[in-house]
Amino acid sequence: xxxxxxxxxxxxxxxxxxxxxxxxxxxxxxxxxxxxxxxxxxxxxxxxxxxxxxxxxxxxxxxxxxxxxxxxxxxxxxxxxxxxxxxxxxxxxxxxxxxxxxxxxxxxxxxxxxxxxxxxxxxxxxxxxxxxxxxxxxxxxxxxxxxxxxxxxxxxxxxxxxxxxxxxxxxxxxxxxxxxxxxxxxxxxxxxxxxxxxxxxxxxxxxxxxxxxxxxxxxxxx
Amino acid sequence: xxxxxxxxxxxxxxxxxxxxxxxxxxxxxxxxxxxxxxxxxxxxxxxxxxxxxxxxxxxxxxxxxxxxxxxxxxxxxxxxxxxxxxxxxxxxxxxxxxxxxxxxxxxxxxxxxxxxxxxxxxxxxxxxxxxxxxxxxxxxxxxxxxxxxxxxxxxxxxxxxxxxxxxxxxxxxxxxxxxxxxxxxxxxxxxxxxxxxxxxxxxxxxxxxxxxxxxxxxxxxxxxx
Numbered sequence: 001x002x003x004x005x006x007x008x009x010x011x012x013x014x015x016x017x018x019x020x021x022x023x024x025x026x027x028x029x030x031x032x033x034x035x036x037x038x039x040x041x042x043x044x045x046x047x048x049x050x051x052x053x054x055x056x057x058x059x060x061x062x063x064x065x066x067x068x069x070x071x072x073x074x075x076x077x078x079x080x081x082x083x084x085x086x087x088x089x090x091x092x093x094x095x096x097x098x099x100x101x102x103x104x105x106x107x108x109x110x111x112x113x114x115x116x117x118x119x120x121x122x123x124x125x126x127x128x129x130x131x132x133x134x135x136x137x138x139x140x141x142x143x144x145x146x147x148x149x150x151x152x153x154x155x156x157x158x159x160x161x162x163x164x165x166x167x168x169x170x171x172x173x174x175x176x177x178x179x180x181x182x183x184x185x186x187x188x189x190x191x192x193x194x195x196x197x198x199x200x201x202x203x204x205x206x207x208x209x210x211x212x213x214x215x216x217x218x219x220x221x222x
Numbered sequence: 223x224x225x226x227x228x229x230x231x232x233x234x235x236x237x238x239x240x241x242x243x244x245x246x247x248x249x250x251x252x253x254x255x256x257x258x259x260x261x262x263x264x265x266x267x268x269x270x271x272x273x274x275x276x277x278x279x280x281x282x283x284x285x286x287x288x289x290x291x292x293x294x295x296x297x298x299x300x301x302x303x304x305x306x307x308x309x310x311x312x313x314x315x316x317x318x319x320x321x322x323x324x325x326x327x328x329x330x331x332x333x334x335x336x337x338x339x340x341x342x343x344x345x346x347x348x349x350x351x352x353x354x355x356x357x358x359x360x361x362x363x364x365x366x367x368x369x370x371x372x373x374x375x376x377x378x379x380x381x382x383x384x385x386x387x388x389x390x391x392x393x394x395x396x397x398x399x400x401x402x403x404x405x406x407x408x409x410x411x412x413x414x415x416x417x418x419x420x421x422x423x424x425x426x427x428x429x430x431x432x433x434x435x436x437x438x439x440x441x442x443x444x445x446x447x
Contacts, residue, residue: 118324118325124349124351139367150257156324
């Protein structure tokens with residue numbers, strides 16, 4: 001019997017897992033049985049360009065920058081990324097009002113608003129169907145023992161870069177078979193000094209001893 | 223066939239199983255992902271038959287308020303056979319947009335979504351949008367967490383937006399709820415949520431029992447006794 005090395009087995013298992021996640025997402029519950037969600041899987045090259053794009057948005061969105069850096073780290077070990085998307089218009093005829101229009105016909109006639117992240121306005125139930133599919137993929141990954149996280153940032157970047165086409169709304173599911181859980185913590189992206197400075201800026205009252213006191217370089221005045 | 227003691231015991235245990243299962247489903251739905259890791263969903267269990275009936279009657283009355291909601295009657299007929307209902311809410315989609323300017327709602331910034339007038343609370347409006355779509359999407363994860371666990375436990379389930387809308391209208395959910403969906407579960411030999419014939423709102427096991435057994439059989443018995 002031929003001997004297969006662990007790295008080969010892990011990569012092969014990961015590839016198969018991504019197929020099974022896609023299958024679970026494809027067969028997940030959908031409102032009104034509308035199986036219109038488009039699902040694709042992308043490789044390291046695309047993940048790298050998505051990561052770079054996210055990182056370039058650092059001035060506007062620290063979260064995107066963090067996820068961009070994270071994506072660049074992720075591809076150093078076996079990983080996978082599936083993208084799920086759909087069109088924004090409603091084919092449900094629920095007339096539920098969640099989108100802000102009284103009827104689905106009004107929503108479908110509304111002028112499209114284009115942006116890098118998504119095109120709106122969008123049907124709430126279209127979104128629900130996409131995200132139920134995303135969770136079905138994530139729960140399948142969880143059952144197979146893969147490290148997994150759902151990313152809106154990376155999904156939106158993939159949309160901006162037109163990596164997934166003919167959709168208006170996108171979300172991404174990342175899985176990893178790294179030696180350690182890459183989602184457990186991401187401390188390595190921040191120095192202690194930067195973290196302390198940001199925390200102090202965002203939560204200045206955390207160390208304040210008395211309500212009404214004014215902070216002035218470490219001293220409190222009333 | 224008479225109802226033996228052991229059969230009654232089975233019925234009690236079946237309902238107890240549904241009660242326990244609904245709590246396990248709540249656990250699974252609660253721990254699913256939330257965008258940005260910000261909690262905003264609550265899950266409410268209704269396993270009292272009177273509570274479920276209240277929901278059904280509300281759905282039936284809502285079915286007359288919008289032509290597109292005619293199927294609420296069918297949903298109510300299915301829900302009457304459910305052993306428990308889990309209603310999942312989104313608590314931030316009206317009052318607290320995600321502030322990431324995602325444009326899914328059709329507004330380029332969350333600030334303009336805040337400034338947009340919401341739909342009026344008319345009878346034919348289920349959810350007073352526009353909602354923060356990004357926030358409301360969290361419900362999908364909670365609902366699929368419930369579905370995923372129901373499948374693990376081998377429990378039949380049905381997902382209904384009509385029930386969420388009715389529960390909101392009945393004001394039995396937290397007051398900031400902007401969007402709600404529901405998962406009904408059943409522990410019976412035949413799933414009440416599958417193989418639904420046409421006109422199920424009118425013709426179902428309950429109405430068949432009423433018309434055939436409770437109405438025709440007493441007449442037959444009177445005449446042929």
